[in-house]
Structures are given as C-alpha cells and as structure tokens.
Amino acid sequence: MIFAVVCLTALSLPAGMVIFMQSRTPSPLPRTGRPRSAAADAAILEATRAALVDLGWSKLTMGDVATRAGVAKTTLYRRWAGKNELVVDAVAVLFDELELPDNGSLAADIGGVVLQFAALLNRPETKTALMAVVAESTRDEPLRERIRTSIVDRQKRLVLEGRARAHARGELPLEADPAAAARTADLIFDVVAGAVVHRTLVSAEPVDEEWVDRFTTLLLGGLASVQA
Amino acid sequence: MIFAVVCLTALSLPAGMVIFMQSRTPSPLPRTGRPRSAAADAAILEATRAALVDLGWSKLTMGDVATRAGVAKTTLYRRWAGKNELVVDAVAVLFDELELPDNGSLAADIGGVVLQFAALLNRPETKTALMAVVAESTRDEPLRERIRTSIVDRQKRLVLEGRARAHARGELPLEADPAAAARTADLIFDVVAGAVVHRTLVSAEPVDEEWVDRFTTLLLGGLASVQA
DNA sequence: AGCTTTCGCTACGACTCGTAGCGTAACTCT
DNA sequence: AGAGTTACGCTACGAGTCGTAGCGAAAGCT
Numbered sequence: 001m002i003f004a005v006v007c008l009t010a011l012s013l014p015a016g017m018v019i020f021m022q023s024r025t026p027s028p029l030p031r032t033g034r035p036r037s038a039a040a041d042a043a044i045l046e047a048t049r050a051a052l053v054d055l056g057w058s059k060l061t062m063g064d065v066a067t068r069a070g071v072a073k074t075t076l077y078r079r080w081a082g083k084n085e086l087v088v089d090a091v092a093v094l095f096d097e098l099e100l101p102d103n104g105s106l107a108a109d110i111g112g113v114v115l116q117f118a119a120l121l122n123r124p125e126t127k128t129a130l131m132a133v134v135a136e137s138t139r140d141e142p143l144r145e146r147i148r149t150s151i152v153d154r155q156k157r158l159v160l161e162g163r164a165r166a167h168a169r170g171e172l173p174l175e176a177d178p179a180a181a182a183r184t185a186d187l188i189f190d191v192v193a194g195a196v197v198h199r200t201l202v203s204a205e206p207v208d209e210e211w212v213d214r215f216t217t218l219l220l221g222g223l224a225s226v227q228a
Numbered sequence: 229m230i231f232a233v234v235c236l237t238a239l240s241l242p243a244g245m246v247i248f249m250q251s252r253t254p255s256p257l258p259r260t261g262r263p264r265s266a267a268a269d270a271a272i273l274e275a276t277r278a279a280l281v282d283l284g285w286s287k288l289t290m291g292d293v294a295t296r297a298g299v300a301k302t303t304l305y306r307r308w309a310g311k312n313e314l315v316v317d318a319v320a321v322l323f324d325e326l327e328l329p330d331n332g333s334l335a336a337d338i339g340g341v342v343l344q345f346a347a348l349l350n351r352p353e354t355k356t357a358l359m360a361v362v363a364e365s366t367r368d369e370p371l372r373e374r375i376r377t378s379i380v381d382r383q384k385r386l387v388l389e390g391r392a393r394a395h396a397r398g399e400l401p402l403e404a405d406p407a408a409a410a411r412t413a414d415l416i417f418d419v420v421a422g423a424v425v426h427r428t429l430v431s432a433e434p435v436d437e438e439w440v441d442r443f444t445t446l447l448l449g450g451l452a453s454v455q456a
Numbered sequence: 457a458g459c460t461t462t463c464g465c466t467a468c469g470a471c472t473c474g475t476a477g478c479g480t481a482a483c484t485c486t
Numbered sequence: 487a488g489a490g491t492t493a494c495g496c497t498a499c500g501a502g503t504c505g506t507a508g509c510g511a512a513a514g515c516t
Contacts, residue, residue: 031515031516032459032460032461032514032515032516033459033460033461033462033513033514033515034460034461034462034463034512034513034514034515035461035462035513035514035515036461036462036463037462037463037513040463056364056366056367056368057363057364057367058364061502061503061504062503062504062505063502063503063504071463071464072463072464072465073464073465073504073505074463074464074465074505074506074507075462075463075464077505077506078462078463082504082505084286124366124367127366128363128366128367129363130363131359131360131362131363131366132359132360132363132364134359134363134429134430135285135356135357135358135359135360135362135363136284136285136286136360137429138284138352138355138356138359138429139284139285139352139356140284144432147430148430148431148432152430152431183442184442186431186433187439187442187443187446189431190423190426190427190430190431191419191422191423191426191443191446193422193426193430194419194421194422194423194424194425194426194427194430195418195419195422195423196422197422197425197426198418198419198421198422198425199418199422201362201365201366202362202375202376202380202418202421202422203376203380203414203417203418204372204376205414211411211415214411214412214415214454215415215419217450217453217454218415218419218447218450218451218453218454219446219450220450220453221449221450221451221452221453221454222445222446222447222448222449222450222451222453223446223449223450224449225445225446225448225449225450226442226445226446226449259484259485260483260484260485260490260491260492261482261483261484261490261491261492261493262481262482262483262484262491262492262493262494263482263483263492263493264492264493264494265482265493265494268493268494289471289472289473290472290473290474291471291472291473299494299495300494300495300496301473301474301495301496302474302475302476302494302495302496303493303494303495305474305475306493306494310473310474
C-alpha cells in the first residue's frame with residue numbers, strides 16, 4: 001500500500017515530508033475513504049491570516065486558529081506539522097496577486113511592481129508572517145525550501161517578464177551569456193525585494209512615489225553598468 | 229573582552245545609557261543598595277547567543293537562558309521585559325564589529341563592508357535572531373524603536389563615512405541639497421542592507437566576491453544616475 | 457451492504473510563561 | 487559599625503500552550 005508507506009515514512013521523519021503530501025503538491029491521494037474537506041482547508045488558512053492580524057506571530061496559537069476556523073485542533077495537526085508550515089501556506093497565496101503592469105517603459109513597470117510589493121508588505125498579516133517564517137527557516141532547511149518554492153521563486157517571473165519586455169522595447173541590451181543573464185536576474189531580484197523589505201520593515205519608512213522614483217533610477221542606472 | 233568593556237563602560241556612565249540598554253522602564257538609577265552584577269549581564273547575553281545557536285528563536289526559552297548563564301530566571305525578568313528585548317541586546321553588540329575598511333576606492337570600500345556584513349549574517353546567532361526580532365517588531369512599536377537605535381541607525385555611519393571618503397577622493401560629486409543627500413544615504417542603506425540580507429537569508433546563496441563585484445558595480449552605476 | 461479515511465471531541469502529560477514571596481548578599485550613607 | 491536599600495537565588499504557583507491518543511460518528515468509495 002503506497003499510502004501506508006508514505007505515512008510510515010512521514011511519521012519516522014521530522015516534519016517537512018509530511019507537508020509534501022498535502023496542499024501544495026499534487027499528492028497520491030487515497031482513492032478510498034472520506035476525502036478531506038476543502039472547505040476546512042480554506043477556512044483554516046483564512047483563520048490563520050485573521051489571527052496573524054489580531055495577534056501577531058508569537059501570540060498566535062494553533063488552538064486559536066482551530067477555534068476561529070470552526071474545526072478541531074487535531075484537524076490542523078493532521079494537515080500541517082506546526083505553526084511554521086501553516087503560516088507559510090496561509091501567506092503564500094497573497095503573493096500570487098503580484099502582477100507586472102504594462103506601463104509603457106521599463107522604469108514605469110518596475111515602479112508599478114515595487115508599489116504593489118510594498119502594498120503587500122504593508123498588510124499586517126504579510127509583514128508579520130513573512131519575517132517570522134524566514135527567521136525560523138534559518139534553522140529549518142525544509143521550511144526554507146518550502147518558502148522558496150511556495151513564495152520566492154514564483155515571483156522571479158516578474159523579473160524575467162520585465163526584462164523580456166524591456167528587450168522587446170529595445171530598452172536593454174540582450175546579454176549574450178545565458179549564465180550571466182541568470183545571475184543578473186538573481187541580483188536584480190535580491191536588490192528589489194531586499195530594498196523594499198528593508199525600507200518597509202526595518203527602516204519603517206513609506207515606499208512612496210518619490211522613493212520609488214529614486215530607486216528605479218538607481219536600479220536602471222546600475223543595470224546599464226552591470227551589463228556594459 | 230569586548231562585552232566586558234561595553235558593560236563596564238555602561239555601568240560607569242550616567243543613568244540614561246544603562247537604563248536604555250537594559251530595561252525600558254525610565255526609572256532613575258538608584259545610588260544606593262546592591263548594584264546589579266555586570267558579570268551577570270555579560271553571562272546572560274553570552275548565554276542568549278549560545279542558546280540561539282543551539283535552539284533557534286522559537287525554541288529558546290527564558291528558563292534555558294537563565295540556566296546557561298548560571299542565574300535565576302527572576303533575574304532575567306528584572307532586567308528585560310521578555311525574549312524580544314533580551315535578544316535585541318544580545319545581538320546588537322555583534323553589529324558594532326562592522327568597520328569601513330580603507331581599500332583605496334569607493335568600490336573596494338563598499339565591497340569590504342558588504343563582505344563583513346555578509347559574514348556577520350552568516351553567524352547562526354545573528355541570522356536567527358535578527359529576522360525574528362524584526363518580525364516581532366512589526367507588532368511592537370517600542371521594540372522597533374529599540375532595534376532602530378540599538379542596531380540600524382548605528383550602522384548608517386558606514387554609509388556616511390564612505391560617502392565622505394568618496395567626496396574627498398573626488399569619486400562622487402557633492403550633492404548640493406542636504407535633504408536630498410540624506411534621502412540618498414537612506415536609499416543606499418536600504419539597498420545595501422536589504423540586498424545582502426535577502427541574498428543571504430531568503431535566496432540562501434553565498435555572498436562571494438563575484439556577487440559583491442556585480443552588486444557594487446550596480447550600486448555605483450546607479451548612484452551616478454541618482455545624483456545626476 | 458462493507459471498507460476506509462476523516463472528522464469533532466475530550467483528555468492528557470509535559471512544558472513554558474510571568475509573578476510572588478522569602479531569606480540572604482552586596483553596597484551606600486550616616 | 488550600623489541602618490537602609492537594592493539585587494540575588496530559590497521555590498512555588500496558576501495560567502496557558504503544545505502535540506498526541508483514543509473514541510464514536512460521518513462521508514465517501516466499490
């Protein structure tokens with residue numbers, strides 16, 4: 001029995017793999033028996049976000065989430081290994097809202113995405129949860145992987161798409177070496193995401209039009225240097 | 229050694245400093261009675277860092293720190309309001325190690341500081357603690373202030389000093405408007421700190437010479453555009 | 457039907473929290 | 487030296503959380 005094997009494996013492993021078979025990845029779901037309630041899944045994630053807003057990270061408890069979602073605490077533990085994994089899933093969805101607007105120029109496109117990202121980070125459930133799970137992930141490699149695949153890597157599409165558009169417009173030269181191009185994309189991603197996060201969460205200053213203008217100017221000017 | 233110096237200095241300084249570093253209660257330093265043990269302070273902060281390495285943030289408990297430090301749990305609560313404040317102080321000292329090396333050019337100076345910062349972030353007690361307290365600070369304004377004054381603002385000196393040197397070398401034009409210059413300094417700070425943190429903790433990729441080269445190139449090229 | 461899995465519920469031991477009370481130690485001022 | 491004041495270690499406590507186990511009932515499948 002495949003499922004039995006999976007369960008035994010999961011039980012003998014610390015966290016991580018248990019989640020693998022759940023919501024994020026299409027899993028070898030058992031064909032028989034009572035299926036898991038999709039409504040419960042949605043209610044739990046929604047309740048988690050609400051609890052994050054009200055309580056923050058450290059005071060959020062599994063029991064409280066269960067009560068808010070109208071499910072039993074045991075149901076939570078049947079699906080998620082703990083607070084970390086639950087919160088990652090609860091927040092990951094929010095990042096899919098990000099889109100690359102077509103504002104006509106590379107600078108305007110970047111500015112648009114930066115403003116969206118900043119707005120997302122200003123939502124209390126996002127800002128509270130994101131840093132917390134990143135902090136936990138420094139001691140928990142599976143959790144970091146989960147964050148990377150569920151949140152971070154998905155957003156790199158924005159960088160790639162923006163660059164493709166810029167190429168089409170003739171705003172950026174095409175990098176000959178694909179490896180170098182990939183490294184540049186990673187660099188841009190770290191700079192953009194890092195700067196906005198730091199500005200918002202550490203410096204606690206607003207990401208307004210004026211800051212975005214200065215930032216995009218810096219980024220584009222620097223990009224020309226890097227690709228030269 | 230460094231810690232001992234800091235503690236002794238703090239104790240020999242007038243009230244404000246000590247109170248601010250240790251507890252948020254603005255009570256005047258009593259001139260009479262048994263003084264607080266500076267050795268206990270040092271032992272507690274050291275134990276906190278050790279516990280962070282071993283346990284991480286979420287599993288670190290006040291009782292464990294007290295045991296490691298060889299003091300009573302009540303002593304911890306007499307000095308710090310809770311885990312957040314304790315960890316901020318325990319980690320803040322580490323950031324004072326950062327120095328701006330004089331490598332002859334602005335690019336080399338920036339590269340040197342970035343490498344130092346990355347090395348600092350790679351220490352397990354730093355990476356684990358920093359993100360955790362930032363996460364908590366999103367729901368705790370006094371804590372954020374504590375982080376800003378104890379850690380962040382103190383490092384801005386690096387940006388200011390680096391720029392002053394670059395001016396002296398004639399590598400950068402002097403910005404006429406002091407307000408604009410201040411905004412530019414803040415922008416640089418957010419970009420540098422944010423990018424390094426994101427690269428290290430989120431992307432989990434090494435900040436090596438090659439990355440630093442690309443990053444400084446981007447930053448300096450962008451800086452020229454911003455100040456143009 | 458029979459089988460399988462999930463569900464809600466209750467209960468549990470183990471742990472952490474933050475505080476209170478006590479007697480003692482350390483230092484200052486008179 | 488003595489009195490006054492504060493910090494210290496220790497113990498104990500109620501409250502809260504954790505993660506798990508066991509139960510009967512519900513919901514799907516063949």
